[in-house]
Amino acid sequence: MATGVTGNELSRKQWAFAFSLVTSLFFTWGFAYGLLDVLNAHFQSIFDIGKTKSTLLQLAYFGAYLVYAPIASVFRRPWLTLGQGAIFFWPSAVYRTYGGFVGCTFVIGCGLSCLEVAANSYISVLGSPKYAAARLNFSQGFQGVASFAGPMIASRWFFQGKNANSLDTVQWVYLAVAGLGLVLNILFYFCKLPEITQDALAQEMHDVGLTNDKDPFWKQYRCIFGWVAQTAYVGAQVAVASLAVNYLTEQGVGIDKPLASQLFSYCQITFTVGRFVGVVLLNWVDPALLLSIYAIACCTFSLGVTFGPGLSGVGCLFALFFFESICYPVIFTLGTKNLGRHTKRGSGLIVMGVGGGAWFPPAAGSIADRDSTAHSYIVPFAGYVAMAIYAVGITVDQARKGGFRLRTIDEIAQKRAQMEREKHVSDSDIDKKGSEEFVESVSV
Template sequence: MAGGAVSNSTYTSSPPSGKQAGNYLFPFILVTSLFFLWGLAYGLLDVLNKHFQEVLNITPKRSTLLQGAYFGAYFIMALPAGMFMNRFGYKKGIIMGLLLYAAGAFLFYPSARALNFDFFLLSLFVLACGLACLETAANPYVTVLGPKESSEQRLNLSQCFNGLGSFLGPVIGGALFFGSGKDDLTSVQLTYIVIGVVVLLIAAFFYRTKLPEIKEAEGEAVMKDERPLFAHKHFVGGVIAQFFYVAAQVGVGALFINYATEYWQGTSNEKAAYLLSAGMVLFLAGRFVGTALMRKIAPNQLLALYAFINVLLCAFVMTGSGAASVYALIAVFFFMSIMFPTIFALGVKDLGKHTKRGASFIVMSIVGGASVPYLMGVVTEMYSTAISYGIPLLCFVVVFYYGWRGYKRS
């Protein structure tokens, strides 16, 4: 409905009233914790990028292979994760994701001992395979833990905790990784060991907790729609828009520390990491602000407006105008905040029996984050870091079009 939240009417449980409504609260809190976990993993990623450049003596272009391994895992794992959950349920899918997450985190210890970048790529790939399982389950699952009319608002609320994790990641990384000495990976080992232990504890908690079963409910119009999944133009557009949005988001963050230290004179790596955290604070604030604004502004309109603003901001970032352009780059995070959950909800709306598979494909589109950072690294080596931000600019143009026209259901 115009001016309100986009509701995902293709998923529901039995009507959440009375005692049953209260039964959804604890599972909602538990599932929302997963959003924090993968936000933390992503927040640490951009700090690792710069840290490995110095400790392992690799180029910015090679360091962006971290993003390639991380987001490439989403492409490879999302569809198998969706198939696994179709057969065994969301609870087992979540537990599998947590176990893979923990395994990847523990692999950071031998990777650091070996000082082997390729081993780190493997460790991160395993970790991200776990995250792909979690995202494939949690995004659609949150939409049914309550009234379907407020599903979009619930998803944005849960994604706020993703933003919190993304904020804490650079804070932790900046304090531990850059504060322990250029040639020291001990802090990386300890950080990921702690993360692995915490994730295992949460997996045990999920194992012992009974979660509500999800059933698909299809309205009359949806039941009469016998078209195959890819005949739904708004879904196809959502996959494309999500690909380019994630490409832009990852590209903006991947070279942020490089950009800040190059164009703001006197900025250290540690200070740049804290500036990145400031961007994540805006990202988190933007989720709350966006959720509130969607009560008055149609989500697709807000999506188009935010994407257009980011096109303008990226154009200014490309000028490399000192501190002002770094502030503009930080502001980009605020206007990216609502894009993922809004595109996701618009893309899976009214897919009926195709919703689970559709959700898997939209999660697969996160692979966009694997390619753009590397391309930005290539442009950085050929021209400059500032010029490389023209690539996220073009990505935001695609997101603008989806919010303007591409979201419409045929």
């Protein structure tokens, strides 16, 4: 087991192994999250509850992030927490207790929040900082692959035939999730990952002038406002997904619940495709600029969902899922950029922003119950506006400092080679102006 290393010091074999194993985590909780949204509509029928009450699942799941993420580093076996939450879906289904499902969902969220703090941070530092956004987008792309599997399963097994009014299949699916949690816990126990320590990371960033951690954490405004943007974005994303099945069935174009669940899985596929497209774009376009473009598109299409009639609204919903794709990982990398010794704390704060998913859906659900599901999408629009302000603000700041521009692969390679040479030169011999230009040109 390698200790005290940075991502750039790992061998190719070590890097590939670590990256692959940690990426497998994203697939697992993408599957669990994909199931959560379709359970909203299913539980409305099973328990005869309204849209607002059904969003208690989102409140429990994402509220766990708000409570647990700041202390996530204390817990060493989050898979045990995840498995316990999943396995208790069984008695909740047997006794048809909605409160039991809400409680189990909270426990699952606690386990996943621990994993997400660790996995996002590890992927971000597992290599050059300038590729962090693209690297995290690629890993989280597999979360998207899994997230459409949940609705696809639901459209086939939850809403058809006798299962339309039964919880039998729900309990079996979550027992499988519990079993997967146990397998991964064993796998991570025996497969040791290279340790990228906080001290080694901070020293690397100091060596290349890529950190500004002399100020206290509360003055790391890029991170603080990144938490605000992440809270707003995740709240908007979850609100969009939690009522998507209801929205599709209410558009007056002949879509029933099984078809709506299937279309929702296609929305998730669109999201996943968008994320992998984003991986390519982030190799050429500055992350802050790309996030600005996508955030403005999210604002536009959320209004289209709110006011677009029939199939035009459905089309805007698909477009909205596409432009949501890169937002979470790019906000994470922008918010945790150059934090040095504050990286661990900053990562926990940004992941805590996932807690926004706890209160946006109930707000949207309340409007859906009182007015219409379509008009409830004005709630996520507000979240996208907050994200757009953050992204545009960073883009303007970089442009003002002369650091924003498109990058070519050759330029990136040349700059990397230049910095490798400079690492062997004393600080007095480094051209400060050139170093500052490099820092701005490869900023993520």
